[in-house]
Amino acid sequence: MAAGGMVSSAKDNRVIVVGAGPVGLVLTLKLIQSGLPVTLLETLTEAEFPKQMHRAGSNHPVTLEMFAELGLYERLEARGLIAPTFQYWDRQHGKIIAEFDHAVIKDATPYPFVLQCERLKICEEALAMVAEHELCDLRLGSPLVSFEQGADGVDARVGTPDGGQETVRGRYLVSAEGARSVVRKSLGIEFEGFTYPDRTINISVSYDFSKHGYSHRNYISDPGEWMNLFHWKGPPDVWRVHFHTDPGADEASLLDRQNCQDMMQRFMPMDVPYDIVGTRLFTIHQRVAKSFRKGRAILAGDAAHVNSPIGGMGMNSGVHDAMNLGDKLIRIFRGEGTEDLLDLYERQRRTIAIEHTQAQTISNKKLLTEADPAVRQKNHDELRRTAEDPKRAREFMLRASMITSLQQAAAIG
Numbered sequence: 001m002a003a004g005g006m007v008s009s010a011k012d013n014r015v016i017v018v019g020a021g022p023v024g025l026v027l028t029l030k031l032i033q034s035g036l037p038v039t040l041l042e043t044l045t046e047a048e049f050p051k052q053m054h055r056a057g058s059n060h061p062v063t064l065e066m067f068a069e070l071g072l073y074e075r076l077e078a079r080g081l082i083a084p085t086f087q088y089w090d091r092q093h094g095k096i097i098a099e100f101d102h103a104v105i106k107d108a109t110p111y112p113f114v115l116q117c118e119r120l121k122i123c124e125e126a127l128a129m130v131a132e133h134e135l136c137d138l139r140l141g142s143p144l145v146s147f148e149q150g151a152d153g154v155d156a157r158v159g160t161p162d163g164g165q166e167t168v169r170g171r172y173l174v175s176a177e178g179a180r181s182v183v184r185k186s187l188g189i190e191f192e193g194f195t196y197p198d199r200t201i202n203i204s205v206s207y208d209f210s211k212h213g214y215s216h217r218n219y220i221s222d223p224g225e226w227m228n229l230f231h232w233k234g235p236p237d238v239w240r241v242h243f244h245t246d247p248g249a250d251e252a253s254l255l256d257r258q259n260c261q262d263m264m265q266r267f268m269p270m271d272v273p274y275d276i277v278g279t280r281l282f283t284i285h286q287r288v289a290k291s292f293r294k295g296r297a298i299l300a301g302d303a304a305h306v307n308s309p310i311g312g313m314g315m316n317s318g319v320h321d322a323m324n325l326g327d328k329l330i331r332i333f334r335g336e337g338t339e340d341l342l343d344l345y346e347r348q349r350r351t352i353a354i355e356h357t358q359a360q361t362i363s364n365k366k367l368l369t370e371a372d373p374a375v376r377q378k379n380h381d382e383l384r385r386t387a388e389d390p391k392r393a394r395e396f397m398l399r400a401s402m403i404t405s406l407q408q409a410a411a412i413g
Contacts, residue, residue: 012153012169012170012171013037013170013171013333014036014037014038014039014137014170014171015031015036015037015038015039015170015171015172015173015174015329016038016039016041016154016156016168016170016172016173016174017031017038017039017040017041017174017176018041018144018156018173018174018175018176018177018182018183019041019042019175019176019177019178019301019303020040020041020042020044020049020123020127020130020138020140021119021123021176021177021178021301021302021318022056022119022122022123022126022301022315022318022319023176023300023301023302023315023318023319023321023322024040024042024174024176024177024300024301024322025040025122025123025126025127025130026066026067026070026072026126026319026322026323026326027174027176027300027322027323027325027326028040028126028130028136029070029072029126029129029130030070030322030323030326030327030330031135031326031329031330032130032133032135032136033070033071033133034326034330035135036135036329036330036333037135037136037137038130038135038136038137039136039137039139039168039170040130040136040137040138040139041139041142041143041144041156041158041168042138042139042140042141042142043141043142043143043177044140044141045140045141045161046140046141048141049123049124049127049140050120050124052119052120052123053120053280054118054119054120054204054232054278055118055119055202055280056118056119056309056312056314056315057080057116057117057118057119057121057122057232057312057315058083058114058116058217058230058312058316059076059080059114059115059116059117059122059312059315059316060114060312060313060316060400060401060402061102061105061108061109061111061112061113061114061401061402061403062109062316062320062401062402062403062406063316063319063320063402064109064111064115065109065110065111066319066320066323067319068110068111069323070129071129072122072125072126072129073115075125075129076115076117076121076122076125077115077117079117079121079125079233080115080116080117080118080121080233081115081116081117081216081231081232081233082113082114082115082116083113083114083115083116083215083216083217083231084101084102084103084112084113084114085099085100085101085102085215085216085217086099086100086114086215086216086217086218086219087099087100087214087215087217087218087219088218088219088220088221088380088383089214089218089219089220089221090220090221090222090380091220091221091222091225091226091227091267092221092222096213097221097380097383097384098380098383098384098386098387098388099215099387100387100393100396100397100400101393101397102114102397102401104390104393104394104397105394105397105398105401105403108398108403109401109403114216114217114312114401116216116217116230116231116232116233117233118232119315139158139168140161141159141160141161142158142159142160142161143158143159144156144157144158144159144177144182144183145157145158145159145165145182146182146186147173147183147186147297149173149295149296149297152171153169153170153171153296154169154170154171154172154173154296154297155167155168155169156168156169156170156173171296171333172296172297172298172329173296173297173298174297174298174299174300174325175297175298175299175300175303175304176300176301176303176318176322177303178301178302178303179191179285179287179302179303179306181299181302181303183297183299183303184289184299184303184304187291187294187297189289189290189291189294189299190289190290191287191288191289191290192287192288192289192290193285193286193287193288193306193358194285194286194287195283195284195285195286195287196283196284196285196286196308196365197247198244198245198246198247198284199245199247199254199281199282199283199284200242200243200244200245200281200282200283200284200309201242201243201245201254201255201260201263201279201280201281202240202241202242202278202279202280202281202282203240203241203243203260203263203264203276203278203279204232204238204239204240204241204276204277204278204279205238205239205241205264205274205275205276205277206236206237206238206239206275206277207239207274207275208237208239209229209231209239209268210231212268214229214231215231216230216231217229217230217231217312218230219310219364219367219368220368221367221368221369221370221376221379221380222244222368222369223369223370223371223376224244225243225244225263225266226243226244226365226368226369227241227242227243227244227267227368228240228241228242228309228310229241229242230242236277238277238278241263241264241267242309243263243267244369245281251281254281255279255281257276257279260276260279261273261274261276264276284308284309284365285306285307286306286307286308286358286361286362287305287306287307288304288305288350288353288354288358289303289304289305289350291346291350292304292345292346292349292350293342293343293345293346298325298342298345300318300321300322300325300349301315301317301318301319301321301322302314302318304321304349304350304353305317305350305353305357305358307357307358307361307362308361308362308364308365309361310361310364310365310368311360311361311364311400313357313360313361313402314357314361316402317352317353317357317402317405320349320352320402320405320406320409321349324345324348324349324409325342325345325349328341328342328344328345344412344413347412348409348410348412349409351408351409351412352405352408352409355408356399356402356404356405356408357405360399367379
């Protein structure tokens with residue numbers, strides 16, 4: 001018997017996890033640390049893995065608790081920035097609207113702050129942990145091609161680094177492969193929702209905005225060109241600026257270095273050009289899969305739901321999916337529950353995706369883009385009143401830090 005009274009790690013008595021992003025890696029860590037064998041499939045090769053684009057990485061308090069449970073947090077803290085506060089700004093007037101401090105929820109979490117630590121750093125540290133674990137069959141450069149499921153298992157057809165294919169068998173298959181999930185598409189599960197017509201440009205600059213009063217995390221309201229401004233640890237340290245863009249503009253003109261320089265200068269004029277170290281253009285989707293499960297195939301993270309990045313809830317909610325699903329798979333393998341637990345996973349996490357993550361991120365974007373002057377003023381006044389009232393500030397921070405969402409999920413039977 002394996003650790004924790006788990007069943008034997010026979011070759012096909014395992015979970016196949018597709019995708020070695022934060023969601024797939026957290027799920028894998030959760031399972032193997034409980035004695036459950038995992039085959040982890042990742043399309044990127046060992047050489048390609050560290051070259052991924054830097055994106056996402058505002059890790060909320062409850063997510064940090066989960067990382068700590070897995071032994072991952074201590075590996076990440078030194079690679080990130082502790083951000084106890086975040087701010088809302090009015091770009092039109094160049095003034096701060098409100099500042100919120102995680103200290104108001106210090107009784108609810110041992111981590112009353114956000115850790116600014118990018119997705120790639122999380123993946124690198126988690127990959128190192130799973131790679132050295134005897135219960136993880138890690139396969140880099142091995143994309144999922146197709147799969148078939150039967151009454152007692154799943155056969156996954158997998159590409160190999162040499163260009164061939166082979167079949168991997170397991171009891172369950174989990175798609176943590178992102179919004180373009182092969183598994184979701186193969187199952188014919190509708191990805192319900194919408195796509196915003198405007199795109200967002202991410203401009204990374206080597207400049208210290210903290211000397212102008214900005215915190216590590218900033219949401220900047222403007223009806224014409226809303227922004228997010230985030231600080232990331234180096235070397236070298238960078239500040240990532242997200243700008244709203246014209247839906248009709250073509251990609252080449254938006255990513256042109258002079259256009260990016262002009263956008264930065266409009267935000268904060270400088271006597272010298274900004275040192276732009278990177279740019280990226282992305283589309284914002286608000287979508288939730290109609291179902292998170294069909295038979296032995298299960299969706300988690302971006303494969304199941306995608307949303308606006310405003311508020312930093314996408315990757316976090318995916319990690320929460322992984323921990324929730326991991327708990328249930330462990331109980332099933334130990335004979336402590338039936339597959340009804342997977343239906344409970346869907347009820348809990350799909351409800352949160354719709355009622356919390358989607359609702360909150362849509363609201364966050366609307367707040368920053370509001371064009372009506374009277375409504376803008378009302379929204380800004382409400383933010384100020386909330387930040388100044390300890391009780392309301394605490395309730396706000398419990399929602400913003402996603403503690404409320406986990407409480408809501410746990411209450412769903």
